Amino acid sequence: MFTGIVEERGRVESCTQQGDVLRVRIGAGATLAGLAVGGSIAVNGCCLTAVHVDGSGFACELTAETLARTAFDERLQPGVPVNLERPMRADGRFDGHLVQGHVDGIGRVRDLRRLGESAELAVEPPGALEPYLVLKGSVAVDGVSLTVAGLGPGVFTVALIPYTLERTNLGVARPGDRVNLEADVIAKYVERLLGARSS
Numbered sequence: 001m002f003t004g005i006v007e008e009r010g011r012v013e014s015c016t017q018q019g020d021v022l023r024v025r026i027g028a029g030a031t032l033a034g035l036a037v038g039g040s041i042a043v044n045g046c047c048l049t050a051v052h053v054d055g056s057g058f059a060c061e062l063t064a065e066t067l068a069r070t071a072f073d074e075r076l077q078p079g080v081p082v083n084l085e086r087p088m089r090a091d092g093r094f095d096g097h098l099v100q101g102h103v104d105g106i107g108r109v110r111d112l113r114r115l116g117e118s119a120e121l122a123v124e125p126p127g128a129l130e131p132y133l134v135l136k137g138s139v140a141v142d143g144v145s146l147t148v149a150g151l152g153p154g155v156f157t158v159a160l161i162p163y164t165l166e167r168t169n170l171g172v173a174r175p176g177d178r179v180n181l182e183a184d185v186i187a188k189y190v191e192r193l194l195g196a197r198s199s
Contacts, residue, residue: 002042003096004138004145006083006168007031010043013057015076020064024076027057031084040101042085044169045143045180046070047101070103071142071178081169083143096145097138098185105129107141109177110155112170119160120149121170125181130154131191132183140182144168 010028017023026043035041035058039050043060052059067073088094107129110122123141125133133139133156137148144164150157165171173179 001088002045002047002085002099002101002143003088003094004045004085004099004140004143005096006085006144008084009081009167009169010057010084012076012078012080012082014078018061022062022067022076023051023059024062025057025059026082026084028084029056031086032058035086040087042083042087042099042101042143044071044075044082045099045101045140045182046072046103069106071106071180074178081172083168085143097140099140099143099145099182100185101143102182103180104132104183105181107179107181109173109175109179111175112173117162119165119171120157121160121173122155122157123179123181124155127154129181129183132187134187137187138184140180142169142179143182144170 048060105126146158
């Protein structure tokens with residue numbers, strides 16, 4: 001379980017195809033503390049397993065299934081920044097919102113509009129995710145916990161404060177970029193419960 005509070009912006013160092021698995025090496029610093037081989041880490045909002053850890057980064061292995069369900073297939077290139085978060089500690093402070101690290105769909109950036117020091121990010125979600133997006137509700141975009149500030153047909157917007165622009169990869173988002181989206185888990189459980197009750 002994660003919170004969507006990005007701890008660090010890491011950087012892809014290498015991608016190597018090994019049979020049917022893509023091994024990705026990510027340079028990192030602060031998020032290495034306490035990260036052990038076999039431990040979980042959210043990379044752009046997707047929960048991955050660290051298969052190698054050293055003093056300057058870690059490696060993960062991605063299957064074809066992971067690549068098909070995330071925006072990684074287009075964006076895992078050396079030098080690309082990625083959002084990193086370690087799992088939430090049971091005795092830790094809970095900020096953000098409940099994020100499972102299970103990508104629900106892939107969105108596409110429509111626009112990043114600068115508003116002085118802040119910005120507004122417009123994202124086109126897949127149709128299946130639209131019912132879970134509510135005004136002032138939570139959504140994770142590339143693993144960043146954000147509040148839906150606006151809703152329109154086929155698009156939602158979120159406000160980005162200067163801290164978020166500086167500390168996450170959303171500050172360099174460009175129109176057309178694909179992003180990992182995770183809807184609020186509470187909304188998904190409510191839909192499931194209501195569906196079971198009406199059947």
